[in-house]
Amino acid sequence: MGHLSRRHFLGLVVVGAAASGVAPRLPVAASPRLAGQPALSDDPFTLGVASGEPHPDSVVLWTRLAPDPLAGGGMPDADVAVAYEVAADEGFADVVAQGTLDALPEHAHSIHLVVTGLEADRLYWYRFRAGGWDSPVGRTRTAPALGASVARLRFALASCQNWTGGYYTAYAAMADEDLDLVVHVGDYIYEGGGAGVRPHNGDEVFTLAEYRNRYALYKGDEHLRAVHQRFPFVATWDDHEVENNYAGDVSQDGITGPAWLERRAAAYKAWWEHLPVRMAPPTGPDLQIHRTLDWGGLARFCVLDTRQYRDTPVCLVGDGPVYPACPDLDDPTRSMLGADQEAWLAEQLRAGGVSWNVIAQSVVFARLQLFGGFNMDQWDGYVPARQRLLDVLADTSTPCPVVLSGDIHAAGHAALFADAADPTTPVVGTEFVCTAISSSTIGRSFGTTGLGAVLEATVPGLDYANADDNGYLLMTVTPEAVTGDFRVMSTVEQPTATVGTDASVTVTCAELGRGDTPPPPSTTTTTTSAASPVRATPRYTG
Numbered sequence: 001m002g003h004l005s006r007r008h009f010l011g012l013v014v015v016g017a018a019a020s021g022v023a024p025r026l027p028v029a030a031s032p033r034l035a036g037q038p039a040l041s042d043d044p045f046t047l048g049v050a051s052g053e054p055h056p057d058s059v060v061l062w063t064r065l066a067p068d069p070l071a072g073g074g075m076p077d078a079d080v081a082v083a084y085e086v087a088a089d090e091g092f093a094d095v096v097a098q099g100t101l102d103a104l105p106e107h108a109h110s111i112h113l114v115v116t117g118l119e120a121d122r123l124y125w126y127r128f129r130a131g132g133w134d135s136p137v138g139r140t141r142t143a144p145a146l147g148a149s150v151a152r153l154r155f156a157l158a159s160c161q162n163w164t165g166g167y168y169t170a171y172a173a174m175a176d177e178d179l180d181l182v183v184h185v186g187d188y189i190y191e192g193g194g195a196g197v198r199p200h201n202g203d204e205v206f207t208l209a210e211y212r213n214r215y216a217l218y219k220g221d222e223h224l225r226a227v228h229q230r231f232p233f234v235a236t237w238d239d240h241e242v243e244n245n246y247a248g249d250v251s252q253d254g255i256t257g258p259a260w261l262e263r264r265a266a267a268y269k270a271w272w273e274h275l276p277v278r279m280a281p282p283t284g285p286d287l288q289i290h291r292t293l294d295w296g297g298l299a300r301f302c303v304l305d306t307r308q309y310r311d312t313p314v315c316l317v318g319d320g321p322v323y324p325a326c327p328d329l330d331d332p333t334r335s336m337l338g339a340d341q342e343a344w345l346a347e348q349l350r351a352g353g354v355s356w357n358v359i360a361q362s363v364v365f366a367r368l369q370l371f372g373g374f375n376m377d378q379w380d381g382y383v384p385a386r387q388r389l390l391d392v393l394a395d396t397s398t399p400c401p402v403v404l405s406g407d408i409h410a411a412g413h414a415a416l417f418a419d420a421a422d423p424t425t426p427v428v429g430t431e432f433v434c435t436a437i438s439s440s441t442i443g444r445s446f447g448t449t450g451l452g453a454v455l456e457a458t459v460p461g462l463d464y465a466n467a468d469d470n471g472y473l474l475m476t477v478t479p480e481a482v483t484g485d486f487r488v489m490s491t492v493e494q495p496t497a498t499v500g501t502d503a504s505v506t507v508t509c510a511e512l513g514r515g516d517t518p519p520p521p522s523t524t525t526t527t528t529s530a531a532s533p534v535r536a537t538p539r540y541t542g
């Protein structure tokens with residue numbers, strides 16, 4: 001390998017906010033670092049601005065300079081200075097941090113700026129300037145102080161935003177919500193080609209340049225940009241950020257080795273470049289993204305990676321699973337999270353100091369028989385690993401667990417039983433699944449309606465399901481309860497739509513065996529799912 005320049009270690013730049021009232025308030029345009037910069041002939045802020053992962057004293061600010069976004073960005077192959085300002089007010093009268101940093105060509109001229117020294121639990125505004133152009137003004141906020149009493153947290157849960165599946169009417173609605181955060185659990189892009197409601201820019205993507213152009217297409221949507229501009233994100237990935245249904249170091253078609261890892265490296269790099277995430281950039285096919293985020297004493301988010309470390313799927317015959325008549329599925333050595341992440345997660349969940357443990361991750365956790373079988377790409381394909389996590393959730397000394405999921409292009413709420421396969425065991429957690437922002441719902445994909453009601457009637461613990469509508473989840477967390485409002489769009493096949501609430505589900509901490517009230521006895525009717533022949537199922541590509 002050639003020499004490593006200083007710049008290979010950059011990418012996540014940390015700066016401190018100046019002490020309020022002491023900082024010289026030079027206008028950003030007067031920055032000496034910008035003075036020697038050539039002007040850019042076209043607006044480089046086509047992909048908008050974003051923020052993410054608020055801590056009590058810091059937040060990540062993001063942008064990427066791309067005057068020609070769909071064709072590699074259109075930037076010179078050189079470092080370009082970007083000036084930033086962070087203010088305590090929307091009019092930038094009270095600037096609390098400012099300076100310049102370089103956007104580097106090796107990171108597609110994206111910047112990830114960690115602004116520190118901020119006050120807890122308040123709004124901030126930020127903007128950038130580069131090449132003679134001003135960015136839009138973004139708004140963000142900091143988290144409450146660690147352990148602080150917090151009356152309410154409100155966030156949106158989003159997943160599965162296939163460009164070809166439809167317009168981002170859901171993001172248009174989300175931008176009007178009153179949110180502290182947006183939690184994204186994956187399928188931020190889709191790697192395939194295709195047309196659908198809106199055509200992708202080209203065929204399936206494989207190279208870093210192609211992944212970058214795909215992100216640029218998605219980021220070009222005004223409603224997605226608006227949501228990023230307004231709320232900080234906490235993001236993890238699912239499969240389509242790389243390739244449908246891949247598992248660790250194996251592609252969905254069983255491809256392994258250097259070519260696959262090269263593709264994974266390109267995909268992970270492009271993900272890092274385009275999301276406002278708080279981590280250094282990857283230098284190869286590996287990137288640790290599991291992490292926690294505390295919201296005062298109210299909630300701890302454990303953000304998981306269910307793709308990078310998972311074992312190869314088993315019990316697939318052709319496109320159909322043969323579970324439960326498949327001994328490989330009971331192999332206790334198989335893992336969804338990998339040993340390190342699994343041990344880390346148990347430690348975080350047991351750490352305490354918060355009312356709620358919120359586990360943000362990509363794929364459905366509850367046992368879910370669908371189309372006569374089980375989806376081996378979900379936790380149903382990793383039964384002993386799921387049970388190990390359920391055992392941690394069942395420990396009543398761990399704060400109340402809430403699992404958040406996406407991937408399935410349907411919405412739902414399910415009780416999590418101490419034994420996933422036995423609905424007569426106590427309820428030890430609760431799972432909220434958001435439907436797709438725009439990807440074709442199960443109902444749209446298979447030309448059916450009303451599947452949700454069928455699932456509610458047949459799947460133990462599943463008290464709400466909607467497989468027909470696109471939308472997102474509006475989540476409200478208080479010390480006592482968590483509420484999910486299932487927001488649904490009238491359409492994603494037209495550019496404009498109306499939003500409604502299909503259902504609201506509230507779960508109290510006491511119902512999960514915590515607090516003073518004992519958990520209610522389970523009244524769910526048990527349906528057996530004996531080893532019966534599994535029908536041929538369509539290959540599900542959530």
Ligand code: CA
Nearest residue numbers: 238239407542
């Ligand atoms: Ca997926």
Ligand code: FE
Nearest residue numbers: 160187407542
């Ligand atoms: Fe998806």
